[in-house]
Amino acid sequence: MPKLPPIDADVIFGGAGPAGAAAAYDLRRAGFSLLLLDRHTFPRHKACAGGLTVKTLKALRYSVDPVIQARCRILDIGKGLSGSVEFSGGGEICAMTVRSELDLFCLEKALAAGARFMVADRILSIRESQNHVVLQTSAGALKTAFLIGADGTPSRIRRLTGEFTHHYQGFAIEGILPLNSVGPPRMVFDFNVVPAGYGWVFPKNNHANIGLYSGSPLVVLKKHHLLTYVRRKFGRTDLQHLSGHPMGMGGWRYHPRGRRILLAGDAAGLVDPLLGEGLFNAVHSGQLAAKAIVASQSNGIPAGSLYDRLLEGIRMDLRLSRLSAAWFYRWPNWGHWALTSRPVRFVLMKGFALGWPLGRIGTGFYRLPFLTMQK
Numbered sequence: 001m002p003k004l005p006p007i008d009a010d011v012i013f014g015g016a017g018p019a020g021a022a023a024a025y026d027l028r029r030a031g032f033s034l035l036l037l038d039r040h041t042f043p044r045h046k047a048c049a050g051g052l053t054v055k056t057l058k059a060l061r062y063s064v065d066p067v068i069q070a071r072c073r074i075l076d077i078g079k080g081l082s083g084s085v086e087f088s089g090g091g092e093i094c095a096m097t098v099r100s101e102l103d104l105f106c107l108e109k110a111l112a113a114g115a116r117f118m119v120a121d122r123i124l125s126i127r128e129s130q131n132h133v134v135l136q137t138s139a140g141a142l143k144t145a146f147l148i149g150a151d152g153t154p155s156r157i158r159r160l161t162g163e164f165t166h167h168y169q170g171f172a173i174e175g176i177l178p179l180n181s182v183g184p185p186r187m188v189f190d191f192n193v194v195p196a197g198y199g200w201v202f203p204k205n206n207h208a209n210i211g212l213y214s215g216s217p218l219v220v221l222k223k224h225h226l227l228t229y230v231r232r233k234f235g236r237t238d239l240q241h242l243s244g245h246p247m248g249m250g251g252w253r254y255h256p257r258g259r260r261i262l263l264a265g266d267a268a269g270l271v272d273p274l275l276g277e278g279l280f281n282a283v284h285s286g287q288l289a290a291k292a293i294v295a296s297q298s299n300g301i302p303a304g305s306l307y308d309r310l311l312e313g314i315r316m317d318l319r320l321s322r323l324s325a326a327w328f329y330r331w332p333n334w335g336h337w338a339l340t341s342r343p344v345r346f347v348l349m350k351g352f353a354l355g356w357p358l359g360r361i362g363t364g365f366y367r368l369p370f371l372t373m374q375k
C-alpha cells in the first residue's frame, strides 16, 4: 500500500454532477477543504431533459438564470396522443436548461468557492475506518475524513461499499428535435404511451428535448420506441442525439450505514418514481449531506446518523410518490380523469408554482387557494 499523506481533503466527492456540486458549494462555505472527482472533464453530456422545477430553483443557493433557455407556465397533459388538457394559471412551473451547461455552471460555482476538481475515471476500492476513508483510484490513493457518493445511478461507490442494496433502476431515453418556437413555451406529458411512465416534450431555445420515461425496472425503452413517439406526435423522423440513461430509485429505503460515507442524488436512488424528477432530490440531498457533515463536527454525532435523520423528509416524499405512481399507472384512465379534474389541476399548478414538494401539496392542499404567488 502506498504511503498516504495525512489527508488529501476534508471531503472527497465521487461525482461532480448536481448532487456533488450542491454539497460542495455548502461545504466550501462552511470552510471544508474539498476534492471533487469525476470520470469526465466538464462540460460533458448527461442524458437529461434539464427541467428545473420551482422547488429546485428555490433549493439552489445561487441563480442559474444564465443557463435557463425557457420558462414554462403551461403544461399539457395528454392521454396517449389525444385528449390533451392544458394546465396553466398558477405561475411559472419549470425552467428549461441543457444539462451540459447547467452542470458546468454549478461545478464552476463550487470551484470558484475554492473546491478542487480532478478527473479519476475509476475508483478501485474504498476502506472506511474510525477516523477516515481511504480510496484507491486510477489517479492514485486518496485519504479523506468524509466521502460523498454522488456518482449517479450506476454508482461505483454504492456498489463498492454495499451502502444501499435496495436500489433499483427506471429508465429514460431522449433526443433533440430542432424547432422554431411558436407561442409561449409549453411542457408536454403524454401518459399512456409507455407503461409506468410517459412521453415528454420540453421546449428550449431552438429545439425541443423529447423523451420517454418509465419508472418500472421491467420496461425496456429502445430508440425505435422514441422514434415512433416522435413520428406519431410531430410527423417527423429527424430526432438527433438520442441517448438513454438509467434512473436511480428505491431511495425511500436508503438509510446510511457508514459513519463517513454518504450517498446523494441518483446514487442513493432518490429519483421520484411518479414523474422521474431527480434534480431536486440530487441538489437537496447533496445539501443535507453537507449539513450532516458540518453538524457532526460540532456535536460529535456520526455524519451518517445525522444524514439518516435529515433524509426522512425526502424518504416520505418518495414513499408518497411511489404510492401515487402505483395507483396512477395501474389505473391510467382513472388517474388521468382525476389528474385533469379542475380542483386537482388547480392544486397541482399552484403547489408546483410555489415550489412545494408532492408531500406538502398532499398535506397542505386546503391552504393553497388562500396563498398568493410571489411576483
Ligand SMILES: Cc1cc2nc3c(=O)[nH]c(=O)nc-3n(C[C@H](O)[C@H](O)[C@H](O)COP(=O)(O)OP(=O)(O)OC[C@H]3O[C@@H](n4cnc5c(N)ncnc54)[C@H](O)[C@@H]3O)c2cc1C
Binding pocket: 014, 015, 016, 017, 018, 019, 020, 037, 038, 039, 040, 046, 047, 048, 049, 050, 051, 052, 053, 120, 121, 122, 123, 150, 151, 152, 153, 155, 156, 157, 171, 172, 173, 174, 211, 243, 244, 245, 246, 247, 264, 265, 266, 267, 271, 276, 277, 278, 279, 280, 282
Ligand atoms: C433522459 C433523462 C431525462 C431526465 N430529465 C430530468 C428532468 O428534466 N428534470 C429532473 O429533475 N430530472 C431529470 N432526470 C433525472 C436527473 O437527470 C438525475 O436525477 C440527476 O442527474 C441526478 O444527479 P446526480 O448528481 O445524482 O447524478 P448525475 O447527474 O448522474 O451525476 C453523476 C456524476 O458522477 C460522475 N461519475 C459517474 N461514475 C463515476 C465514477 N465511478 N467516478 C467518478 N465520477 C463518476 C458522472 O460523470 C457524473 O458527472 C432525467 C434523467 C434521464 C435519464
